[in-house]
Amino acid sequence: MREIKASTITELVAEMCQEANLYLGEDVVDALKKALLEEESPAGKEVLKQILENVDIARSEQIPICQDTGFAVFFVEWGQEVHLTGGSLEEAINEGVRKGYREGYLRKSIVSDPLERINTGDNTPAVIHTILVPGDKVKITFAPKGGGSENMSAVKMLKPSDGVEGVVDFVVNHVRESGSNPCPPIVVGVGIGGTFEKVALLAKKALLRPLGQPHPKPFYANLEQRLLREINNLGIGPQGFGGRVTALAVHIETFPAHIASLPAAVNINCHVARHVERVI
Amino acid sequence: MTVKHLQTPLSDEDVLGLKAGDSVLISGVIYTARDAAHKKLAELIERGEPLPIDLKGQVIYYVGPTPAKPGQVIGSAGPTTSGRMDKYTPLLLKEGMKACIGKGLRNAAVKEALKKYKGVYLAAVGGAGALLSKRIISSEVVAYPELGTEAIYRLEVKDFPATVINDAYGNDLYEEGIKAYAR
Numbered sequence A: 001m002r003e004i005k006a007s008t009i010t011e012l013v014a015e016m017c018q019e020a021n022l023y024l025g026e027d028v029v030d031a032l033k034k035a036l037l038e039e040e041s042p043a044g045k046e047v048l049k050q051i052l053e054n055v056d057i058a059r060s061e062q063i064p065i066c067q068d069t070g071f072a073v074f075f076v077e078w079g080q081e082v083h084l085t086g087g088s089l090e091e092a093i094n095e096g097v098r099k100g101y102r103e104g105y106l107r108k109s110i111v112s113d114p115l116e117r118i119n120t121g122d123n124t125p126a127v128i129h130t131i132l133v134p135g136d137k138v139k140i141t142f143a144p145k146g147g148g149s150e151n152m153s154a155v156k157m158l159k160p161s162d163g164v165e166g167v168v169d170f171v172v173n174h175v176r177e178s179g180s181n182p183c184p185p186i187v188v189g190v191g192i193g194g195t196f197e198k199v200a201l202l203a204k205k206a207l208l209r210p211l212g213q214p215h216p217k218p219f220y221a222n223l224e225q226r227l228l229r230e231i232n233n234l235g236i237g238p239q240g241f242g243g244r245v246t247a248l249a250v251h252i253e254t255f256p257a258h259i260a261s262l263p264a265a266v267n268i269n270c271h272v273a274r275h276v277e278r279v280i
Numbered sequence B: 001m002t003v004k005h006l007q008t009p010l011s012d013e014d015v016l017g018l019k020a021g022d023s024v025l026i027s028g029v030i031y032t033a034r035d036a037a038h039k040k041l042a043e044l045i046e047r048g049e050p051l052p053i054d055l056k057g058q059v060i061y062y063v064g065p066t067p068a069k070p071g072q073v074i075g076s077a078g079p080t081t082s083g084r085m086d087k088y089t090p091l092l093l094k095e096g097m098k099a100c101i102g103k104g105l106r107n108a109a110v111k112e113a114l115k116k117y118k119g120v121y122l123a124a125v126g127g128a129g130a131l132l133s134k135r136i137i138s139s140e141v142v143a144y145p146e147l148g149t150e151a152i153y154r155l156e157v158k159d160f161p162a163t164v165i166n167d168a169y170g171n172d173l174y175e176e177g178i179k180a181y182a183r
């Protein structure tokens, strides 16, 4: 059986925390450049120019892209042939977050209790989603999530008879109501199916897909395009100043549903759509 | 697009010269405050006690920066969502605040108060914290250091870019923008 030390995970996580907050992925940068070409509104263009310049400054001067360096969210696919030594996975990741956020001068945005609201001072605990998979590899995905866009998220238990139109109405209306709050241009993660908790996770997972990579099923790839068109027809535009580009992409993830249910979820990400991945 | 230069503190005339959609470059001293600091300021105002900063003519920036590295003035410093401050903003405007900088929607009470007390709501680009930090030339904590990133900082800014969202005449760029581009 392959062994991985907890300290290896910690080091890796610390690196990922810094990397994600300093370097925006090429997929997002390309989408932003394309948006600048497509945007018609002068104010919207100006916003996109500032956003692209910001990405360059963050990279060259090592200043976090956004001051909200997020809740530390991890997706771990753990190969069942791998044995972790020297500590628990949860503690190894949390220690990595502590180190990464301290050494990277990243913001500590987590309070220990949702109502008492005292800052934990080290940005822990992380939110960790782990699944066991076949094989002897471990894949860790880190996607820090800002509060502004996370707050603009919703789950709705639709009726099966609401169908595809019900899902479209829910998603488009939700984006309309969110307006300028989630720092448009946004990336829209949509979950359809499963249960109440599963659909929220689907919507979040949808945000991990490289931007612009369509859903493998043509039906859902078309639905993504339709949603993107309808969202961009809202006219919210970059930062809500009015314009053509409200969303850079819409990604859908689905799961089988109960005969009585049609759950749908929207998880909005801002243009600072951070996600890094490592395989060990 | 014309760009207007603003020097803080702001007068009523400065505010009345601004229209929704204007681009501005702000220079001078501004103060930061987010949720926790707003709550404390509002409690002091309600009790009639003196505030740690004089709000007359002031600009409040809703920001919780990342920690500064050694040798840096401030870390990444972009705006946070303004709606969370809606509850307190009319009170601060009444105390003389002339402008606030954030991002995102404001409620009807804030828009009314901007008209009544002659104030403006400005937006900086959310998610442009690295770029905006370069326009901040000095930074010091002036109140509530125990709040960490949520403390009140006195910032000196030079050509800090923002856009007028709600002016003192009741105009709203978020509404006008959508009207112009929705289809």
Ligand code: SF4
Binding pocket: A066, A067, A068, A069, A145, A146, A147, A148, A149, A150, A181, A182, A183, A270, A271, A272, B078, B079, B080, B126, B127, B128
């Ligand atoms: S929504 Fe995104 S870009 Fe906007 S402040 Fe939050 S993390 Fe930054």
